[in-house]
Amino acid sequence: MVNGETLKKNAAVKPAPTAVEAEFYKKRKLNYYFGRSYVYLLLLLIYVPIIMIVIYSFSKGSGFQSFRLSFDNIKELFTLGSIDAREMLTALKNTLTIGVATAFFSTFFGTLGAVGINSMKKKGRNALLNASNIPIFSADIVIGIALMLLFANLNITKGFATITISQTAVIAPYVMLSVLPRIKQMNMSVYEAALDLGASPLKAFGKVIIPEIMPGMLSGFILAFTLSMDDFVIAQYTKNNSFQTLSTYVYTKIAGKGGLSGALKPLSALIFFTVLAVLLIYNFKKSQDSKKQIKK
Amino acid sequence: MKKIGIKRSYLAMPYTVYLMLFIFIPMLFIIYFSFVDSKGGFTFDNIVKVLTSSESIGTFLLSIFYGAITTGICFLLGYPVAYILSQKRFKMKNIIIVLFILPMWVNFMIRTLALEYLFESLNITLGAGTAMFGLVYDFLPFMILPIYTTLLKIDKNLIEASEDLGANPKTVLFKTILPLSVPGIISGALMVFMPSITAYAITETLSDGTFNLIGNLINMSFFNNKGYSSALAIVMLVLIFISMMISYKFNDKSELQGGGLW
Structure with missing residues (x-):
């Protein structure tokens, strides 16, 4: 060399x-x-x-053609002045509700999975870790079709619940992988000490393990919510025709040419800036905290 | 003590059962439906059609070709970013990483729509090129993040050692850092390749329906021929398992498998 x-x-x-x-x-x-x-x-x-x-957002019309200054789109967003705008807002509400539910369930299953996997023997742990990789490396369309066939054959009505169930299946492994490193770092003898001191396993879990892995759970939750918000394929295959999330709404409207609400642009901008602000504050605080820790 | 250890591993049960119910069993449905004809009888027609028709073979080859190019471009663009961000002197790295993920919060269909109009206003004809641009644009973060986390985990002593042994910065990069970051590159590549050949909404919108990869084919054929579509999905499943084997091969040394992709 x-x-x-x-x-x-x-x-x-x-x-x-x-x-x-x-x-x-x-x-x-x-x-x-x-x-x-x-x-x-x-x-x-x-x-x-x-x-x-x-x-x-400050231009006329729903598209991005020649710029003509106008506040119509913004007005439409805040007054919900058209059917399209109201449809879009319903789609947004659906997306957010599904996002929160998916993030919640993914964090629940993912965290339990991570804690369990961490204390498994090597063989079982490797098997489960590899199984968790399937939804991550998989193509959404394959899982989407698979779940659609499942729901169709069990005669389950597709809608809010089926989308949430499906997204959770794909996203929970991501949460598991973001919690797992945290658990590996933590000292399990503290948990065992709690048990020796008479705490029930459930209580010890809640009082010792959960606080320790909270950062991993939190970033897993945020990640799950983000992935859910950005999902299109799975929602498209596991929803019914009248139910729309933001992505499927836009896709359907583009395919049908026209009818896309102009309020979509200011709405997207608004979401973007809100998230930007939240994340910047969060990261700023986090780096401040770590600075404090270094000083200590 | 031992009893507690066993009990704790039971906590993975709900997670395992959930994956069973909603990932593995549904996949059996795909396999089942690819062997069933429209009347419900057993048939090999769908599989035969997938393996012999020029439409499916052509689309698969095209997908692998364009998927590889997309992945390659993402790597060439993304690796330097991950490398630069992983350097200690880069102070704002947390915020920059967040900025790379943040566009995901603007729904990707809306971003794709904006891209489409951008191309139109620049008088660029929609086609394979614009579709690939959209794919790279959308999946670049999935390449950057795994490489970035792998680079952060590299033992800095190894880099210092190679410097001390007289390696110039270029040699350090190509002989020390790059080989050590292979697991990150592999998982990044896998996370870009699969989605890029199946994200039918992006290719459809940004090529005006002229550029069809395997995702588009599966999607288009699903509603009139479920069996054919399922058989195509089986080939995808095979591809997925190949990619998992690749990831397993490159990952098994590090205990933390795929850990901290994000």
Whole structure:
């Protein structure tokens, strides 16, 4: 791996490091700035469509054609002045409710799964971990079709419940994987000490394990909610025709050409900025907390 | 003590049962329906059609080709990002990572719609190229995040050791950091490849229906020929198992399997 020449060079450098080192650091700094601008440029590119959505919130019509300043879309959003806008809001409500329910159930199953897997023997643990990878590496359309066939053959009416059940099946493994590292880090003898001191397993679980893995559960919950909000394929296959989530609503409307509410743009912008603010505050607080911890 | 340990592993029961009921059993339905004709009798027609018709073979080859390109582009764009962010001196890394995930909060159909109009306003004809752009755009975070977490976990002593042994920065990157980040690259690649060939809504919208990958084919054939569609899905299942084997092969050394993808 190491050839003699570089070794020699390095040895030769050592006696008088400053000049060469300065050159090295300068180059590294330059590379660093170059790299940083690359990251920012890519981010900018990713945000072009979102910037468009924000700008065209203030334009006439439901599309993104020539910009004509107007507040009609925003007015439509806040007054719900059209059938389309009301339909869209129902779709949003459905999406949010499903998102919360899915996140809740995924966190429940995922956390229990993680705690259980952690104390399993190697063979069972590997089997379950591999099984958990299936929904993650799988294609949504395969699972969507599979679940649709299941529900259809059991004569289960498709709607809110079936979408939530289906999304939970796909998303719970993500939560499990985000909780698992936390449990691995934690010292299980504290839990056992609680049991020895007379706490019931349930109480020890709630008072010792849960607080310890809370950060993992929380980020799992947020992740689950995000994935649920962004899902389209699974919802499309496990919903009935009259039930719409935001993605399926937009897809159906595009396929049907037209009828898309102009209020969709300001609504998306609003969601985006709300989440941006929440996440920025959350991360800012988190980094402050970790700074405090370092100081201690 | 031992009794408690066994009890705790029982906690995984609800999770296991849930996956059984809503992932594995439904998959059996796919297998069942691909061997059943429209009248309910047993048939090999669907499987034969998938394995022999030029439509399905062509679409599969096309999907693998374009999926590989999409994954490759995501890797080339995403690896540098993950690498730069994983460096210690990058102070705002948490916020930047969040910014890469944040677009997911604007519903992807709406983002896709905005992209479509963007292409139209730039007079770019919708087709394979624009569809691929949309796929890369949508799945890039899935490449960045696993690589980023793997890079963070790399033992910094190994990098220092190779530096001390005289490796220049380029050698350090290609001979030390890159090989150590292979598990992250593999799981990133798998997380981009599968969705990119099956995200039919993106390819459909951004190519105006002219560019059809396997997801589009499954979706289009589902409502008039469930058997054929299920048989296509079985081939997808095989692909999924291959990708899981790949991930298993590259992951088994590190105890924390796939852990902390996010």
